[in-house]
């Protein structure tokens with residue numbers, strides 16, 4: 220009888236004893252740079268090979284509209300290497316992600332960088348200062364911009380087709396050759412120059428401003444940083460492309 224009671228008690232104990240908490244199933248938040256290749260809805264019906272004006276802005280879409288993903292990935296690899304080298308740290312890149320947007324090209328063109336924010340929100344993609352999204356948006360031509368890279372907010376940058384086409388080796392005319400035109404130096408339109416534009420946008424995501432975004436007594440010269448005259452790459456005045464102060468600020472993002 221006592222034995223039976225003991226067994227019953229042991230059984231009850233096994234069933235109702237306080238249990239250690241389950242290990243958390245939530246993935247640990249990690250920082251990442253996420254390159255996106257975005258195709259606006261209906262892009263295949265857009266005119267290719269001609270300049271399109273929307274208000275003040277000019278756009279140019281070359282062909283093929285659909286770019287091999289591996290080609291885009293391979294094109295941005297040299298930018299990643301440059302960054303690792305100059306920062307002296309390996310940046311946490313996510314693989315290139317292809318997104319078929321539900322927003323049309325005209326919506327993209329009227330909202331610019333804000334549309335990227337909407338796209339990320341719409342897909343419930345993580346949004347914090349831990350994520351930096353870098354979008355190549357087909358049909359967005361020369362648009363290059365970064366926003367929301369202030370502290371505690373996700374960074375967004377859009378590099379548009381100018382960058383994409385040039386670094387993927389699309390023959391001229393491409394967006395870079397048409398939209399940047401004569402007014403810009405030859406290097407700005409080259410694959411090398413466009414690699415620099417991509418790096419510039421990436422660094423905005425890591426909280427780096429243009430030289431005039433620094434306090435007056437800390438401003439780098441425009442010629443010594445990729446955050447200034449990026450098209451001077453690789454010839455920056457006495458630096459590898461970033462001043463020491465900029466390197467330190469970018470490394471802060473890595474934690």
Ligand SMILES: [Zn+2]
Pocket residue numbers: 365419423429
């Ligand atoms: Zn900039």
